[in-house]
Amino acid sequence: MIKPLTLAVALILAPLSAFAANFTEGTHYTQISDKAPSSEPKLTEFFSFYCHNCFNMETNYLPDIKANLNKKVAFDSKHVDFMNSDIGTEVMRSLAVIQVVDNKDALTHAMFAAIQGEAGANGHDHSAPGHKHEPQINSRDDIKQIFAKFGIDGAKYDELADNKSTNEKLALWRSQQDQFKVESVPTFIVNDKYAVNLSSIKTLDELIGLINYLAVEKDAQAPKSSGGSLAWLFLAFAAVIGLSRQKQMR
Numbered sequence: 001m002i003k004p005l006t007l008a009v010a011l012i013l014a015p016l017s018a019f020a021a022n023f024t025e026g027t028h029y030t031q032i033s034d035k036a037p038s039s040e041p042k043l044t045e046f047f048s049f050y051c052h053n054c055f056n057m058e059t060n061y062l063p064d065i066k067a068n069l070n071k072k073v074a075f076d077s078k079h080v081d082f083m084n085s086d087i088g089t090e091v092m093r094s095l096a097v098i099q100v101v102d103n104k105d106a107l108t109h110a111m112f113a114a115i116q117g118e119a120g121a122n123g124h125d126h127s128a129p130g131h132k133h134e135p136q137i138n139s140r141d142d143i144k145q146i147f148a149k150f151g152i153d154g155a156k157y158d159e160l161a162d163n164k165s166t167n168e169k170l171a172l173w174r175s176q177q178d179q180f181k182v183e184s185v186p187t188f189i190v191n192d193k194y195a196v197n198l199s200s201i202k203t204l205d206e207l208i209g210l211i212n213y214l215a216v217e218k219d220a221q222a223p224k225s226s227g228g229s230l231a232w233l234f235l236a237f238a239a240v241i242g243l244s245r246q247k248q249m250r
Helices: 002-016 052-060 062-067 085-100 104-116 118-122 140-148 152-159 165-180 204-249
Strands: 029-031 043-047 074-079 186-189 192-195
Touching: 029 062, 043 052, 043 165, 043 192, 052 062, 052 104, 052 118, 062 204, 074 118, 074 165, 085 104, 085 140, 085 152, 085 165, 104 118, 104 140, 140 152, 186 204
Parallel strands: 043 074
Antiparallel strands: 029 192, 043 186, 186 192
16 A cells, blocks of 8 residues: 555656656757846747758748747747858848748748759758859848849839848847857757757657747646646645544544
8 A cells, every 4th residue: 555645755856857848958849038038929040042942941840840830939030140240141131021021931042052053952062072052142142133023123122121120130139149149050949948959859750849838838838747746746645644634533
């Protein structure tokens, strides 16, 4: 027969272990901020049009990730500034423009392909020995030629690329790149608080599950788990005391 105290502890632990996540901090994800998470659940991808792994992610995996996010989770993408150059800034601006016009997916693919070649969509690294691809993007005029194919003329592009909103967006991207310690791409940041450790992820389902867990469950469960634990603890010890008193009365 289980002793009352042992039974009480078992009752306390049962509900906690039943809802324990299969993801470990330091292995599957890293907490990058001590601040409260964003007010609404969100997933942010930091990437670069120059990154062949990002092109592969964009083409082969990101559509499934976005389609299977919890409905509460918003998605956003931000371009890193690893190049710190004039053309690097122009390419960053191109993403800001893409985000406020139609044909977002097609334009994103076109920018990737212009810089890396279509083979980059499957992770082909043109920087590897024996491979060479000359980027078609060397100036804003080159970028505007791509956008013109999608009905955005040069004047409209300039208006969108140089406005206050775009400048503020680029400043935010650079600031958060430093704040979140983004040192490689693609990088996924959840709720402005957690960075996904992609090297530990084995399947796409695991990645989607981890993102949804961090976005809508982890911080929401913490207060409930704490309160629930105290309630279980109180009830368990109350039961132990009650059993002890019954024994004394007999």
